[in-house]
Structure formats: C-alpha cells, structure tokens
Amino acid sequence: MEEYAARFDDLFVSLAQRRGFREYLTGLLAPRDRNKTITCLAGAEPVTGAGLPTVQRLQFFLSETAWDAGKVSDRRLELLREQPETTPHDSGVIDIDDSGDRKDGTATAHVGRQWLGRWGKTDNCVVTVTTVWTAGRVYYPLHAQPYTPAHHFPRGRSDPAFRTDGDPRFWL
Template identity: 35%
Template sequence: MASTVTHDQDLPEGSITRAELAVWDEEFAALCARMDPLFYRPESRRHARQYLRGLMAPLQRKNGWTIAEHVGEKEPKALQRFLNLTPWNSDVLRDLVVAYAMERFADPQSVLIADPTGFAKKGRKSAGVQRQYSGTLGRIDNCQIGTFLAYANPVGSRVLLDRELYIPEHSWFADRDRCAEAGIPAEAVFRTRPQQVTVMIERALKAGVPFAWFAADEEFGQNPGLRAWLQERRIAYVMGVPKNTEFTTADGDGVVIEKAVGTLRPSAWQRRACGIGAKGFRVYDWALLESDDPDHLFLVRRSLDDGELAYYHCHDPRREGFGALVRVAGSRWPVEE
C-alpha cells in the first residue's frame, strides 16, 4: 500500500505546522539557556528542561510518573530528586521571567492584577498551610494561599509576574521551629496579603514594568492601607468593594454604595462589554457614582441575567473615564481563568 505524505499546506485550518514547531522549539531552547546559570550541574539543566516540557505537555494528569514517561524516563526518581534536592534561586528565576515577559508583552496601557489563589492540602507540613477561607475552593479548608501578581496588556496577552506565599501569623510565625522545618527562612516576617501586593508592585516598578492600572478583588479593594499606598504613588486602580462600602457623594452626603445605586436614573446605565470569555463577549450594564473627590468614583456592574450587582472603587487621577474603568474592571477574569 502506498504511503500518504501530508504537507503543511494540506493541514486543516488552525493546525500547527512543522515550521511553527521548529520555531517554538528554538524559542524554548533559547529560554532554557537563559535559565542555565541557575543550575550548577549539566544534569540539573537537563532535568529542568524535561520538567518544563512536561508542564507544557497536554497530559490529562501531571505528576512525577506522567511527566517522566512523557520525556522518555523509565521512572520519576531523577526528576523527583531534581525538584526536591537541587538548589536554585526562585527569586532570580522570577526576575528572568519578568524580563522575558516584558520583551514580548510590555505595553504602557497594561493592567497589573493581584489575585489570591488557594491550594488544597491534606497535611500540616506544607509552609503556610492551615484551615482558612479560599475563594478558589469556595470554602474554609486546609490549604495554602498564594498571592499572585499578573500582567494583562490591551491585546489580551497575560502572564504571571510574581508570587508570595501567605504565611499566617499566629499558627506559623509564633512557632519558629515549625517554620524552620517547612523551609521558611529565619528572616521572613509576617505580611498580610495586601502588604504582599505592595511588595510585588514595588518589585515591578523597580524592574521597569510599564502599566497604567492596577486591578484586584474585594479582599484588596476594602483594605484602606493598600488604597492609600496606591494613591500616594498616583497608581490608578479599579478594585472590587463590598456592598456596605460608605463614601461621600459629590453633594457632600454620606451614603452606603448599595443604597446609592437606588438613586440612579435608568439613563445612567450603559450596556458595555468588558472582555471576551469562553461564551463570547462579557456584557453587563454599568453605571458610575461620583464622590466628593473627582479622582475617586464608584463603578457599579449589573448582570443582564439576574440583576446581580458588583461594586468597584476607582482611583482615576488621569481622568481616563468610563470606558477605561469598565475595561480595567473586566481585566481580572482572564487571569482568574
């Protein structure tokens, strides 16, 4: 039987060509070469490449065995030793990632996004683990919480730039022996998650990361310390706030945001898309509430399906206006996904 040769031009639309694979492979090799100084031994560099290939592979489950098999190893012991015992500086790698990302995605109109993520755990040994609420899990559970800083540019590209592991104060820092056993450095100090965000933004500023806005959910939006820190640096932001948030209106009256919405006229609402999701454009009704400070406004989002409301505190010192605020409010979803 004669064999059939398929040429790149014969592939269905959307398929990956051999030429594209070759380019990606070259780019992967170049990226790994930038990481080589992190590892002293050649075999560690090889295992790092194997592990990264495994993480990028379309495996249904990713663990030591499946990744080892994917990269041609008979068993996972070598990769497990690499992950558990090989010394390397994660902060240096973070800086390499930031530099690499900025070469490709930097845009002065981008948004920095803070997002906490929970990781379910079964035991007590993992650093920072305790029973605590996780929005990711949707409940109180035994978990770790990571605070992440992401970057989203106007064309829809997004990348994680930084991370901090939240270490609870009383259950961990009060027991330094437990911290040492979990590998927490002796010089580590307790920081709230909003404080972790300021540390990461400072690093981004120091690295020259260009951005126009900061966005975050209610946990950060209701924190007065974080808001003040951002305002002092004239960093524009759109952050979620709870419905009982109080503010002073342009008329000088104190009001709760949930009640202020009831004073809006029907014409105050505008129907706009704030991004694209798995099911198409994310469309909501939006309205603005003015405060006694023109730099500060409160954005309200109303669902078209059930009328559910969400609220945002906006710091807009450059007066970029309604459309920009809606766009930034919608920038968080791609990162959460």
C-alpha cells in the same frame, strides 16, 4: 523550546541541572490534566510512577539541587520584556489574585484553615497570592508568594515575621 531553555543555562552549574530545568519546563508546558504533581510533570502515572527514574530526577532537581528560583524568574521576565508582543505597556494592567488548593493534614508548608474562594468556604488549604501582568490575550505571572497563616509563627499575628497579603512587606 531548546532555544528558550538554553537562555537559562548560565544560571545552572551542572549539566544535570540544565537537563532538570528542561524536564521541568517541558512538564509545565505539556497539555496535561495534573500539572501540579511531580509525577505529571515527569509524564508518569500517579502513585505507580512515583518511583520511576524520570520522576526521581525531577524531584531531586526541584527539591535538592542548589539553584536560585528568583534568578530564573528574573530571566523569564527579562525575556518576556524583550518581545514586543509581551513587553508591558500602558494598555495593560497588573492583577493580584489569591488561589487556594485544598490539603489534607497539616504537614505541608503554609497549610492552614483559610478562605477558599473557588469552593466558597473556609477549609484546610494552601493559598498562593500572585501578581500577573495582562493586556488582552497576553498574560504572564510576575510574582507568586504563598501566604503563611499566623499559627505557623511563634507569636501568631503579633510575630514580626507574620504578613498578610495586604501588607506591602508581604511582597518583599
């Protein structure tokens, strides 16, 4: 993993950021049940582990330090295309998928009453639309974009910034 992570070092300005990236990457790749939470990514218990230094460092890296997630994703795709096993070819397909995560309350960005396919109902959630490239056993994400419901915009559906996942401008 160190060899792979080192290929991103030039995208971070400090040693602390490079270490944060490695901790984040380790958390994403570790076989854990709750890999969507900061505490799990840091390998800590939920709630009781939230104040641990490892969790706080990772939280700071993800939310407070300045680094370009787009450049990191571009590098990730560049590295995938370099390998014969993961480079796109004519036998692969691009898949577009939306998935939702239930949320209590309304404080989380992009939350709203939306269709949750896996639950078979409309509920309070955040929906993320992803594109992935796949061919047989090779599968990797290309792009992910949270869907922002109309009520988050001043003019609702008529707001020029509002996009649906069927709108090509959604992906720009």
